[in-house]
Amino acid sequence: MKTLIKNGKIVTSSDIYVADILIENEQISLIGNDLPVGSNMKVVDAEGKYVFPGMIDEHTHIESPFGGTVTAPWKTESVAAALGGTTTVVDFALQSKGESLMEGINRWQKRAEGQSAIDYGFHIGVTDLRSETIKEIPAIVEEGIPTLKVFMAYKSDLMVDDQTLFQTLEASKKVGALVMVHAENGAVIDLLQQKCLEKGQVEPYYHAVSRPIEVETEATARAISIAEIVGAPLFIVHVSGEEPAQKIREAKAKGLPIYAESCPHYLFLTIEELKKPDFEGAKYVCSPPLREQKHHEALWKALQDGTLQAIGSDHCAFNFKGQKELGKGDFTKIPNGGNGIEHRFTLLYTYAVRTGSLSLNKLVELLSTTPAKVNGLFPKKGTIAVGSDADLVLFDPKGRKTISVETSHQGLDYDMFEGFEIDGIVSDVFLRGRQIVKSAKYIGTLGDGKFQKREPYGLCYESINYQDKIPQSV
Numbered sequence: 142m143k144t145l146i147k148n149g150k151i152v153t154s155s156d157i158y159v160a161d162i163l164i165e166n167e168q169i170s171l172i173g174n175d176l177p178v179g180s181n182m183k184v185v186d187a188e189g190k191y192v193f194p195g196m197i198d199e200h201t202h203i204e205s206p207f208g209g210t211v212t213a214p215w216k217t218e219s220v221a222a223a224l225g226g227t228t229t230v231v232d233f234a235l236q237s238k239g240e241s242l243m244e245g246i247n248r249w250q251k252r253a254e255g256q257s258a259i260d261y262g263f264h265i266g267v268t269d270l271r272s273e274t275i276k277e278i279p280a281i282v283e284e285g286i287p288t289l290k291v292f293m294a295y296k297s298d299l300m301v302d303d304q305t306l307f308q309t310l311e312a313s314k315k316v317g318a319l320v321m322v323h324a325e326n327g328a329v330i331d332l333l334q335q336k337c338l339e340k341g342q343v344e345p346y347y348h349a350v351s352r353p354i355e356v357e358t359e360a361t362a363r364a365i366s367i368a369e370i371v372g373a374p375l376f377i378v379h380v381s382g383e384e385p386a387q388k389i390r391e392a393k394a395k396g397l398p399i400y401a402e403s404c405p406h407y408l409f410l411t412i413e414e415l416k417k418p419d420f421e422g423a424k425y426v427c428s429p430p431l432r433e434q435k436h437h438e439a440l441w442k443a444l445q446d447g448t449l450q451a452i453g454s455d456h457c458a459f460n461f462k463g464q465k466e467l468g469k470g471d472f473t474k475i476p477n478g479g480n481g482i483e484h485r486f487t488l489l490y491t492y493a494v495r496t497g498s499l500s501l502n503k504l505v506e507l508l509s510t511t512p513a514k515v516n517g518l519f520p521k522k523g524t525i526a527v528g529s530d531a532d533l534v535l536f537d538p539k540g541r542k543t544i545s546v547e548t549s550h551q552g553l554d555y556d557m558f559e560g561f562e563i564d565g566i567v568s569d570v571f572l573r574g575r576q577i578v579k580s581a582k583y584i585g586t587l588g589d590g591k592f593q594k595r596e597p598y599g600l601c602y603e604s605i606n607y608q609d610k611i612p613q614s615v
C-alpha cells in the first residue's frame with residue numbers, strides 16, 4: 142500500500158517548502174507538487190502542518206542497569222519517544238567486566254527485540270579492554286555497531302584509564318568507528334565525594350558540589366589531547382557548560398575532528414533544582430550535574446556557532462519512589478539520570494525556535510541530520526529525500542500543551558520538565574511508512590521498531606588522515 146502525504150510544509154536541515162510526499166515500500170519514492178491520488182493509496186492531509194524527518198536521539202539509556210537498579214523499559218520509553226517525534230534511538234549498551242563486547246550488545250538486543258515502537262541501534266560502552274577486546278572491534282563494526290563509548294567517570298565501576306581511552310581510539314580509528322566519551326575526572330570526583338560525606342553533606346545538592354565544572358573541563362581537554370595524539374575523531378557526550386564547550390571550540394579551531402552534544406536539561410534547568418526539599422532534588426541528579434544559569438547562554442552560543450552539533454536526551458529514567466530514594470542519606474547512591482526522550486523535540490521547538498535562538502533548519506540539523514550522519518544512519522535516516530526511509534513527523538504548530546507526569550508517556554513517576562508550556566503538537570508519526578502515531582495517539586505495535594545496522598562514519602572519508610578529511614561541521 143502506498144501513502145501520500147499532501148500539502149505539508151517540509152522542513153529539512155537545508156530547506157523549507159510545501160510539497161506532497163509519496164511513500165512506497167517503507168521509503169520516500171517521490172516528492173513533488175500536486176502528486177496524483179492513485180487507487181489503493183492512503184492519503185494524509187498535512188495542510189498547515191510541518192513535516193519533519195523523524196528525530197534521532199543518539200543518547201538514551203533504556204532498560205539499563207545502573208547503581209543496583211534498572212531504568213524504564215523499551216515498551217514504555219520507545220512509545221514515549223514516538224509520541225515526541227523521535228523515530229530512531231541509538232542506545233548505550235554496556236560490556237560487563239570479563240565479557241566480550243558482543244555479549245554486552247546481545248544482552249541489550251534481547252531486551253529491545255520485539256519491544257520497541259521505533260527503530261534502534263546500539264553504541265557499546267567499553268569497560269574492560271583486554272587484547273581480545275581490541276581484536277573484536279572490527280567484528281562489532283561489521284555487525285553494525287560503529288560507535289563505542291568510554292567513561293572517564295564513575296571510579297570503581299565504569300571508569301577506564303587513559304591507556305584504555307588511547308587504545309580504544311586507536312583500534313576504532315583503523316576501522317572508521319567513532320569513540321564517544323563521558324568526560325569527567327572520576328578520580329577527583331571520588332575524592333570530592335568522600336570529603337562531602339565526611340562533613341555530613343549527604344543531600345542531593347552535594348552531587349553537584351562534588352562534580353564542579355572543572356572536572357568536566359579537565360577531562361574534556363584530556364580526551365581531546367589523547368584523540369589528537371592518536372589522530373582519531375572523538376564525540377563528547379552531554380557537554381554541560383561554558384568551559385568544556387570552550388575546550389571543544391578551541392580544538393575545532395585547530396582543525397581536529399571533535400564532535401559534541403548537549404542535552405535539554407543543561408539548556409533549560411539549573412543547579413537550583415537540586416536544592417528542592419524533601420529529597421526531591423534527587424530527581425535532578427545526573428552526571429555531569431545541572432549547572433548555574435549563566436551556562437545556558439554559553440551552550441546556546443555553542444549550538445549556534447557549531448561548537449556543539451547535536452542535542453541528545455541522555456534519557457535515563459528512574460522512578461523517584463524506590464529508585465532515586467536509594468540515595469537517601471548518601472547522595473553518591475542516588476541513581477544518576479533524568480528524562481527527555483519524549484520532550485526533546487517539542488522543548489527545543491518551543492524554547493529555541495519560537496524564541497529565535499535556532500532556526501527550524503538548525504533544529505532538524507541538531508536533532509536529526511547530524512545525529513544520523515555521525516552515527517552512520519545518513520541518508521537512510523535524518524532527512525526527507527527520495528530513497529530515504531519514510532520516517533516522518535507531522536507537527537501542528539497551533540497545538541498547545543503543558544508537560545506533566547500525568548500526561549507524559551515515559552515510564553517514570555515524575556517529569557524533570559513538569560509545568561513547561563509547549564507550543565505545537567506532534568500529531569502523526571510514520572516509521573518506515575507505517576503510521577505509528579495518529580492524532581497524537583500511539584497506534585503502532587511494539588516490535589515495529591527494528592535494529593538498524595549502521596555504517597562506520599569514519600569510512601565515509603577515504604584517507605585515514607582524519608584531520609584533513611573530516612569537515613569542520615557536518
Ligand SMILES: [Zn+2]
Nearest residue numbers: 200202455457
Ligand atoms: Zn548518558
